[in-house]
Amino acid sequence: MADEQESTVEWVYGELTTMAIAFQLRPSERINEVALAKKLGVSRTPLREALNRLVADGYLDFVPQQGFFRRALDPQEIFDLYEVRKSIEVSGIGLAIQRAKAPDLEAIRDFLDTSSADIPGRTIADLVELDEIFHNRMIALSGNHELVQLLEKISGRIRFVRWIDMENGRRSVTQSEHRAILQAAMDRDEDRAKSLLGEHIDRRLDQIVEAVKEGYARIYIASSVMGRPEKVDIPPVRPGTGERG
Known part of the structure; x- marks a missing residue:
């Protein structure tokens, strides 16, 4: 029972x-x-x-x-989550480069070759899932299960930002960046892999604020179409935080 x-x-x-x-x-x-x-x-x-x-x-x-x-969509909170994600993944890829065997990295290269194909009918959700699979598989090569679990929890809470990125045409950029990160890992160039991955993940606070505004618009669009627009207040960000490149 x-x-x-x-x-x-x-x-x-x-x-x-x-x-x-x-x-x-x-x-x-x-x-x-x-x-x-x-x-x-x-x-x-x-x-x-x-x-x-x-x-x-x-x-x-x-x-x-x-x-x-x-929970409300809070730009500052999402920004903080991106910082946590960056810390987790950068640490994880360093361990992955030290511990992964060549066939493991080649398997991810094969995955990128397959997942990058332009297949009709793929949804934004499909593309975001493929994006997350790449990151999860790279960090899994660290051999640290706790890092993988932490990344999965963070990914769920920021997934809508990835949806908006994909809908705004970031797919091709994401694919090329994934390949560059993987190549650095295959070359066992830890410094380059960490640098590329950090740049790939980084979001400025103003970018997240815009993503939150767009997210709210999409979430409530049905109400607007039905003639019932709703006022949505976006939480203010903390002063003195924000610009990252």
Whole structure:
């Protein structure tokens, strides 16, 4: 019985994580637990456990006496997450270069050859997934499972920025940068690989602010089309932070 309960919690957690990443739960929106439990076909107990896990993951906020809310899109927070991502990946690629065998790196080169093909019908979500797979596979070569798990959690929280990048035509640039990073790794040039990867990940604060504005516009576009435009306040950024190149 306990195993069945845990399995249900895991399933609900997976479903809610997908909804949160895709902003099917809209920023600052209060979670209607009764409606959500009915939609997922589960009781309130596993739903609550899953919601609490999403609070710990940074997707939701919990306000006593009010309930759970989808966390707002905060440019400063996303900027901070990009800094964390950069630190994780730059550290990870250094370990990967020291530990990876040549066939492991060649397998990633084969993956890039396959994934870069212009296949009709690929969605933006498909392209973002391929982008994440490259980064995850590179860091996995570090042999450090904790780094991989941290990267996966960070990636989920900034995925919408990657969606916007892809929709704005960054795909070809991303592919060439991936190849350059991989080549540096294959050459065992740790300094160059770290430099290229850091530049590839970097986002300036003003770029993230624009991405958040575009993200809000897309999330709420349905309301505007229906004649119910909603005012959305974007949290201010902290002074004295921001410009990176």
